[in-house]
Amino acid sequence: MSLVSISDLLKKAEAGGYAVGAFNCNNMEIVQAIIAAAEAEKSPVIMQASQGAIKYAGIEYITAMAKIAAENASVPVALHLDHGTSFEQVMMCIRSGFSSVMIDGSKLPFDDNVELTKRVIAVARAVGVSVEAELGKIGGTEDDIHVDEKDAFFTKPEEAKEFVERTGVDALAVAIGTAHGQYKGIPELDFPRLEKIRSMIRVPIVLHGSSGVPDDAIEKAIKIGVRKVNIDTNIREAFVQACRDVLNKDSKEIDPRKVLGPAREAATEIIREKIRLFGSSGKA
Ligand code: G3H
Ligand code: 13P
Ligand code: ZN
Numbered sequence: 001m002s003l004v005s006i007s008d009l010l011k012k013a014e015a016g017g018y019a020v021g022a023f024n025c026n027n028m029e030i031v032q033a034i035i036a037a038a039e040a041e042k043s044p045v046i047m048q049a050s051q052g053a054i055k056y057a058g059i060e061y062i063t064a065m066a067k068i069a070a071e072n073a074s075v076p077v078a079l080h081l082d083h084g085t086s087f088e089q090v091m092m093c094i095r096s097g098f099s100s101v102m103i104d105g106s107k108l109p110f111d112d113n114v115e116l117t118k119r120v121i122a123v124a125r126a127v128g129v130s131v132e133a134e135l136g137k138i139g140g141t142e143d144d145i146h147v148d149e150k151d152a153f154f155t156k157p158e159e160a161k162e163f164v165e166r167t168g169v170d171a172l173a174v175a176i177g178t179a180h181g182q183y184k185g186i187p188e189l190d191f192p193r194l195e196k197i198r199s200m201i202r203v204p205i206v207l208h209g210s211s212g213v214p215d216d217a218i219e220k221a222i223k224i225g226v227r228k229v230n231i232d233t234n235i236r237e238a239f240v241q242a243c244r245d246v247l248n249k250d251s252k253e254i255d256p257r258k259v260l261g262p263a264r265e266a267a268t269e270i271i272r273e274k275i276r277l278f279g280s281s282g283k284a
Helices: 006-016 028-041 051-057 059-072 087-096 110-126 147-153 157-167 191-200 215-224 233-249 256-278
Strands: 020-024 045-049 077-084 100-103 130-135 171-174 205-207 226-231
Touching (some): 006 020, 006 171, 006 226, 020 256, 028 045, 028 059, 028 233, 045 051, 045 059, 051 059, 059 077, 059 087, 077 087, 077 130, 087 100, 100 110, 130 157, 157 191, 215 256, 226 233, 226 256
Parallel strands (some): 020 045, 020 226, 045 077, 077 100, 171 205
16 A cells, blocks of 8 residues: 555544654654554554754655555555654655655744745645644653643644634644643643544544553543544653563673664564554554
8 A cells, every 4th residue: 555644544543533643753662663563453553753853864764664564554644744843844745755744833923833834735636645743732841831821832622623613624633731741740631622622633543642641531632532642752752661671691792683672662562552552453
């Protein structure tokens, strides 16, 4: 199969009441782990590349790996740009073969975010590429958003409605209390806000910073209407821990395959667990 856009995957998820996992990839082993997990679970899957991944591996390598992965897979696979920074970068990714993109204008004033998202959609639509945008501030764990700052940073339901109406975006990432990276404590999600947003917009909702969010909170978010769940940190943790374990056992090991092979297996296992949690097993 060739790479698919996320629109179809998320429409099916909406109809079935589950979410599709969006897993960050940085190298060949993680690409293979994502596919192996999706195949084992017979699940659709979204592979995404962050700014860091593009810098590390290069757009061409990421696209080439994802294309081969999708062609050989028996499940639908999307290649999505994660937190796209500019119109130019999004165009480069589309040209290189990404089947879906995120344009992250969340740091811009509302109207500028709308305009940038609209510009991207005008081009992406013409070539069948889906577009995710972001509204509100999904911080890093280091940002530590205080309770009394919630209204300033979290997604405002009325703005979400206006944003979706003005842009026609395919999926919207919202800020409801999650953050990227490892959490210091247990994250508390603002479910009443998510419910309000959900009642006002019908496009699929995306949850970023989902590593470290308790399983029951993820399940609740999906029940309310989250259809794409982003996971990066949990994969990194599993991958690097497996490397550590091999080297702790034998500090003289010099064969990269003996280190990265178990890491690939550990990544596959955590991704399978997440796919089951999101309810997309057997939905391919
Ligand atoms: O969304 C952010 C990713 O989880 C991490 O990004 O690969 O640029 O460090 P990075
Ligand atoms: P985590 O690294 O916290 O799982 O977040 C991933 C993410 O949101 C990528 O966009
Ligand atoms: Zn993110």
